[in-house]
Amino acid sequence: MTRRAWWQRFLVKGVFWRQLLRWAVLNIPPWLEPIVIAWWASFFLLWGPGRRGVMTNLTAIKPGSSSFANFFRTYRVFWNYAWTITDNARYRELQSLPDWEFDGFENFEHMENREGGSIILTAHMGSYDLGAQLFGETSQRKIIMVRAPEVDPDTRAYEQSLHARDVERYRIAFNESASEIALDLLESVRNGEVAAIQGDRVTPGISPYATTLFGRPMLLPAGPFALAMTARVPIYPVFVVRRGRRRYRLVARTPIEVVRRGRNRDEDIGIAVAQWTEQLESVISEWWFQWFTFEPYSEEAA
């Protein structure tokens, strides 16, 4: 095994920044945080690929927008991202909860009271982790969070060591192998558990479904829809959006039923995918500054 160069920990996805964030949460007085976050968000604007990725996505979300305006919008995305990961780190280290608002509480209750498991489909918005933690504390059901493994091996090991602490509240499954995770999730959902899956990006090894978002081609994961069809459970679109400093809104939308209507399974999945992309578009249009997708979403599909 080759030894990694020392400087790789300082790359943008390297472990140094995660450790620095944890350290900052334990060392910076809360009333200095706005200055610290404003400064570091401006520092991370130097990250060219991430900045260009967000700016490219903004041209699709806001047609006709200028590069000048999108540069400042990108800063707003970075600012919100910095707050979100800070709130998440603060919860992990200090158990500090933010304020919460529940929008669409009836959908949340429906999921909680129905017999059998269910699937939560969400996006890289607001604090996905914080939402799962809240769910783990307020719900009677066990939740399994499916997430993409970190690219950097040191960061992956660091994140996994942190998640090991939360094992009592919720379980995390890393979608490294599509076939293994599918069987695991199917069993869990059939046992009445809730699987929370990010439905706005495809990671390597995961089967994609080609669709469009804001008129541009995009690949979405087919897995959650196939799982819902096989397990005969509904999909609940849930989004966690940041409303301000230490304040989040959990938006639970009307469930999507994935029903097998005919012989063509892909066609049936396509109906559910269309409903999901409609929800996704409406939420991203409203909360574009919290869609933390730092790569151009349509590049692969295009």
Place this chain on the structure above:
Amino acid sequence: MRVIRDRDEARWLPSRHHFALAKLIAMIVMKPAPRAESSIKLIYAIDRDQSMVENYAVAMWLYVTGTAYLMAATHPAAWILMPWLGGFLIHAPCFLIGWIAGLFGAEDNRKLNGVLTMGMMLIASSYFATTTSPVRFIAWFFLGVMALNAIAAVVMWMLRGTAAAMERRCEA
């Protein structure tokens, strides 16, 4: 951590604020309200650093004060960099203090860094208040707010029973 559900007035609870002056203002602003009957359910966390208004106000105040001091202490040619550099230099001492405290095994150094940051600002303000440059007005304002906060701390101590009653009303 304590939480209060569906009581919008809870956002103004003194216990959700850090500084005595902010606690006192919150107490004056807070008005009794019935339990919210809305489709949006609310959960308020009771934490002394929860107030958005207070934290943004303090951060902006310290940023403006600190940047003004840096500008007063440097050559005008460097002023163009100060709005950005000031943002870093204001929190930079926390890195050093946190690192030193870490050598002695301390992990959570927020309070130590808070006290020392305010202490350094107080020393800087005392110095700039004695100068003849326009920055002295900012320095006097800083010292004035600190004095007001000290008075508010005494008032809050006298009103501690009322503050506790507000907490109980929200939790009921």
